[in-house]
Amino acid sequence: MIRFDEPENEPGPAFYITAREGELSDDPLALTIGRGSSGDYLTYWDETEGDRDAKGVLWARCFHSLSRNGRPVGRHVGVLHPDRQYGTMLHRYCGVGACPARTPDKRYLHLVTADERLPDGTVRTIHPPVCLDHAAGYAASDPRLRNGYTTLLVGASALWGVIGTAYAAVGSHAVRPRPGGQPRLLPYGTDELRWVLANRLVRDLTDVEEVDLYRVLRESPR
Template sequence: MTILPADLTIPYITAREGEEADYLLNLRVGIGPDRRPQLGYVNEEPPDRDPRGVLWARYSMSLDVGGRPTGTPRWRLVHPLRQRTTMALLRCQVCTAPVKRGDGVLFVETADDRDGCTGPVRTAQPPVCLPHARMAVQRCPRLRSKGHVALLATRYPLYGVIGTPYQCTSDGIRPLAGTDTPLPYNHPLIGWFLASQLVRELRDYEVVNLDDLLSGT
């Protein structure tokens, strides 16, 4: 068993040892509101779908007596429900505190030359509060390896999801190759998608320096 430092803060969205995906055998063909076949669960419950009707991957949670995630962090993995919750409710991905500021909502994304981009940015990285912005950069392997850019956004509507597409074959339901490319909510194949991350599109934003923001607090 890995012994973690008592003062180590682990981002809320980070998956933990012992948290596992549900069996694929629990997936089935259902009928959507438009009366067309779509992906569903056996014994499906309302929380399995988001408000726009997209099916989400079930994932167990390892929680302590206070309801907080516990266990050794799996640093490269994100828990689907915790990512979905923080992104949908605009909560900090580290501590779950509300992140709305008077000047916008802070997102930290991989660099990818985004600091020279003026177009919309689609991100699956939930927002972060200013006190934990540096920690998010240091603890996320992707941000640490590829560099980061901080974006203070004033328009950030939900765009779609990242996950795994499925198809119905003569041998039953089969997954297709997953992709990191977000699928928009209005995509015709969204009914056959098993979502694992929620995506927002940052439409109005300013590229900011975290050090400047922190020095102004």
């Protein structure tokens, strides 16, 4: 099963998708109830077009602390940045450097842990691919890989859904997280997503080949 949160107190290295101090917004007062022909739903008081993804799911707002060349700067906080995680997962860019991640044979390299594997062999992940140039450093330094990982070359994958916090109405306009506040894993298309504030994009990896990472790095042309 996918981990909902990154390991506490183990921030590890600062990758492109890692959030920095001051980038994450947590303002429940910005959320309210929307009214629509198909029922009520979660929204922002001042919702704009960019607050929802192409599937219509509402996403957590966040800030970007970037240098002039577009690289994140500042002290990292050990969790994923919702917007940068979304962008790299959607476009299948390298999560370390936000660079193209496609391999010479037109596949994508993913380093996955046992809790990302489903019984049918599918890999369900919130972690974007990694390019060949960043793969060795990523494997050696990411705390989530410390207890072991499998290297996969992925030929096909599909967006599956999101991880997010489910909200409930507590009046005519106010909302609050549902009891427990545990992030939920929900597939695209389910009606429950009307009340979810998403912060992680989930992708299913299906056409996969297990390989030796360092052999791939030795044999792949740059």
